[in-house]
Amino acid sequence: QVQLVESGGGLVKPGGSLRLSCAASGFTFSDYYMSWIRQAPGKGLEWVSYISSSGSTIYYADSVKGRFTISRDNAKNSLYLQMNSLRAEDTAVYYCARVDTAMDPYFDYWGQGTLVTVSS
């Protein structure tokens, strides 16, 4: 069965960095596009970033562009999110999600999320 397991969350000071990982299993990871989606405490879902199966196509939300970097290692079945220059407003649960289809994508499987708290 499809499994996505995020890790790497924690408490970090404003301006600091954190790297999230998502370990995928139960499907051919290299065949699928992937995304990061976040949810601030008590708030709605916010799409963060998207990467194609080969890594050649990448998109970011305006709120994280220039600070976050999405990447993947298909040999390790892993997705990453490098987060730099973190702000208080980046505090959220970060989910990795599998993207079904490259056209009009939707997110068919989600991990349980990892909490990132940005606070001094």
Next chain:
Amino acid sequence: SYVLTQPPSVSVAPGKTARITCGGNNIGSKSVHWYQQKPGQAPVLVIYYDSDRPSGIPERFSGSNSGNTATLTISRVEAGDEADYYCQVWDSSSDHPGVFGTGTKVTVL
């Protein structure tokens, strides 16, 4: 950027029908997907491509999309349907294409 607007809350009695709207400019020209999120849990896909249901999702969940409004309909509502619901589209004309709606809390009375 593209904006999706949902009512903050919908209340419905058990056994009745809940309708959750998702408004967007000419949303009928896009594919709309819907997610259910229960407290403390990750979202779950309940409708994709406007009206298709993933395996395991009850037939009570259905969707439609036309004009400026997409609708998720939950028939014969059960207590277990109480959750937050989000619509989502992919705005391919944008360089930040992922868009979620504002979310709707469904309360079963």
